[in-house]
Amino acid sequence: MFTGLIQGVGRVARVEPLGGDVRLHIEVGSLPFDVVEMGESIAVNGTCLTVVAFDAQSFSADASNETLSLTTLGTLAVGSLVNLERALRASDRLGGHWVSGHVDGMGTVKQIDDDARAQRWRFEVPSALTRYIAKKGSICVDGVSLTVNEADAQGFEVALIPHTVEHTAFKTTRVGDAVNIEVDLVARYVERLLLDKELT
Structure with missing residues (x-):
């Protein structure tokens, strides 16, 4: 779950075709990224994605063909700016509203x-x-x-x-x-x- 309060603006570093869909490589920019775990959820332009690889400045996430067809992620180009939010923790303030990361x-x-x-x-x-x-x-x-x-x-x-x-x-x-x-x-x-x- 997310709140819709953007924590940072990142940038698309690479769009990698992979096995029929794509892997997005995102530079985190201003997103706080000191502690991150494999498999955690990050909302990219409101779309919940799973971290499959990361380093100190970036993360990678797979986007299925379903996600690419139903969201704007399929049109992202290298250099595109993206809104980023890490998943809500139980102790966080809920300043926006309940957001699932499932784009309608x-x-x-x-x-x-x-x-x-x-x-x-x-x-x-x-x-x-x-x-x-x-x-x-x-x-x-x-x-x-x-x-x-x-x-x-x-x-x-x-x-x-x-x-x-x-x-x-x-x-x-x-x-x-x-x-x-x-x-x-x-x-x-x-x-x-x-x-x-x-x-x-």
Whole structure:
């Protein structure tokens, strides 16, 4: 589990084709990386990946064809900046919201406007996801926990404060770029509970 509070911005050092899928080699950049274990989970742009190799400045993780087709990881190039978060520990503060690292789909940046010192971003998402997005609810975009300002049948809007833009890969994101979207887990479970109730 993760919180959606980005701990560092890394960089794709190498994309290695391997046995039909790929192994990503990520330089950790500003991510605290003093103690790391083989097999631990790290969210890369909101996608939970497993560490299969590491050194003091980088780690490697395998991405299956399923992951590559359903997330933006399949479009990463050498030099791409990525948002990084290590898995939540029981003693950590939960400052964002519960994030699983299981991406629900991809969205598109449709508009970026200045709003005083902040920026207002609009995202378009697949219609299958809009039912889970509510005004003032939580949403995870490329691994970043955000509050939904507005939501409609095509997508949603959020406000990004200067700190968020400066300390995430959003600083290089542009209109037209694809992003990973994970809806709030609570919405998913509520829907399932209601469906089970209807079937009984």
